[in-house]
Amino acid sequence: MxxxxxxxxxxxxxxxxxxxxxxxxxxxxxxxxxxxxAHHRFDIDQPGKDSWRHRQAGAFEVLVVSDQRLALMREFERPGAxxxxxxxxxxxxxxxxxxxxxxxxxxxxxxxxxxxxxxxxxxxxxxxxxxxxxxxxxxxxxxxxxxxxxxxxxxxxxxxxxxxxxxxxxxxxxxxxxx
The missing domain is CATH 3.40.50.300 (P-loop containing nucleotide triphosphate hydrolases)
Structure with missing residues (x-):
């Protein structure tokens, strides 16, 4: 590539x-x-949605999959570049x-x-x-x-x-x- x-x-x-x-x-x-x-704190997830709720509950990673796309959200344990x-x-x-x-x-x-x-x-x-x-x-x-x-x-x-x-x-x- x-x-x-x-x-x-x-x-x-x-x-x-x-x-x-x-x-x-x-x-x-x-x-x-x-x-x-992104230079700022951002979120692609919507408050109240299941994946958002899983992250709020403390999940390190949330993988959302449908028949058309995949999205992986991962929380960094410590801020850093x-x-x-x-x-x-x-x-x-x-x-x-x-x-x-x-x-x-x-x-x-x-x-x-x-x-x-x-x-x-x-x-x-x-x-x-x-x-x-x-x-x-x-x-x-x-x-x-x-x-x-x-x-x-x-x-x-x-x-x-x-x-x-x-x-x-x-x-x-x-x-x-x-x-």
Missing amino acids: KVAGFAGYSGAGKTTLVEAVIAELRARGLRVSVVKH PDIHAMLAELDAGVDWVLVEGFKHGDLPKIEVWRAPAAGEAERPLRCTEDAGVLALATDEPGRLPAAVPVPLLDLNQPRAVTDWLIGQGARFEYRSPE
Whole structure:
């Protein structure tokens, strides 16, 4: 499987780009999985539902299965930064691509997604100038970049071209577990 990270500041357009790239890859007959890093406490379960009640009762894991999907919820015993490689190990190894949104400090090859800050917002430095894992930068305003970019520039508003670039660079995204 190939793994491509998408990293950038909140509001830069990562989710919109990842969503469009998923559709492009699927249209080409490829199987795609996604790992999304959430920075906040979140819950996909609904209060009062059986699976929620099982978790509230103290279950470490709750696996909900139907004839159409599976969802695994696992409570971490101690808060801590999740390991992206452990998360990838949880996925079906038979997928063609895994798109990882977030985990910007992870050691995966990635595309940086950059948008200029709005008036009054703090500057947004580039990661690609210091992170060798950034293989390209997707932006909609190359003229407002705060520094020279040492990687290819991709048009944030052209997900088909971003997908073409990913597929063309596929060998660089081939996943090898660090173990």
